[in-house]
Amino acid sequence: KQEVTQIPAALSVPEGENLVLNCSFTDSAIYNLQWFRQDPGKGLTSLLLIQSSQREQTSGRLNASLDKSSGRSTLYIAASQPGDSATYLCAALYSSASKIIFGSGTRLSIRP
Amino acid sequence: SQTIHQWPATLVQPVGSPLSLECTVEGTSNPNLYWYRQAAGRGLQLLFYSVGIGQISSEVPQNLSASRPQDRQFILSSKKLLLSDSGFYLCAWKRDAYSGNTIYFGEGSWLTVV
Numbered sequence: 001k002q003e004v005t006q007i008p009a010a011l012s013v014p015e016g017e018n019l020v021l022n023c024s025f026t027d028s029a030i031y032n033l034q035w036f037r038q039d040p041g042k043g044l045t046s047l048l049l050i051q052s053s054q055r056e057q058t059s060g061r062l063n064a065s066l067d068k069s070s071g072r073s074t075l076y077i078a079a080s081q082p083g084d085s086a087t088y089l090c091a092a093l094y095s096s097a098s099k100i101i102f103g104s105g106t107r108l109s110i111r112p
Numbered sequence: 113s114q115t116i117h118q119w120p121a122t123l124v125q126p127v128g129s130p131l132s133l134e135c136t137v138e139g140t141s142n143p144n145l146y147w148y149r150q151a152a153g154r155g156l157q158l159l160f161y162s163v164g165i166g167q168i169s170s171e172v173p174q175n176l177s178a179s180r181p182q183d184r185q186f187i188l189s190s191k192k193l194l195l196s197d198s199g200f201y202l203c204a205w206k207r208d209a210y211s212g213n214t215i216y217f218g219e220g221s222w223l224t225v226v
Contacts, residue, residue: 006155031211032211032212034214034215041200041220041222042219042220043202043217043218043219043220044156044202044204044217045217046214046215046216049212049214051211051212052211089155089156091156091215093211098144098161098163098206099158099161099169099171100146100158100161100204100206100215101158102148102155102156102157102158103155104154104155105154105155
């Protein structure tokens, strides 16, 4: 069964800290791994997409890595800010007919 | 540019009533289309996805169904709603099977079954 897991479910850190969010997936036959941000009551916004042939992607203070062999991806946020507070979800695109499976998310709170 | 429209935004329905949520995508052709449900404080559960007109893949056996009557239209339906159907429903699209393409989401529909 194809599953995506995110731990921890919630994380609270003081402003300015660097932090890492974790994502693990079963079945290494993924096409890509994406990270999304969701604000309360809203849809999802794509942050970074890593194709299966890539190791990492960077956008501003965000860096996402992918290790297919271990079934893991991490999202690194540098110099966190209160505006980073949101739920972060990862999603794996599996090779069978465009199926995209999401993790349950990590609810991040940045304390001023 | 491409846009995705999803409606209604909010819906309160009694148990046993029917449901129809509609999603349309503009500015692209033959997109992959998806319906997800998010229960309160939970992640996204994939309900249905479609890679073409009339092609529907179901991920969860339940009282919901999906249809794709036109290339850029995706409809989520139920004949009789259950309390457990309450949640935040999100429609999404992706250009095609290419792994470099991201998935884009609509603004969602809040369904409360009472």
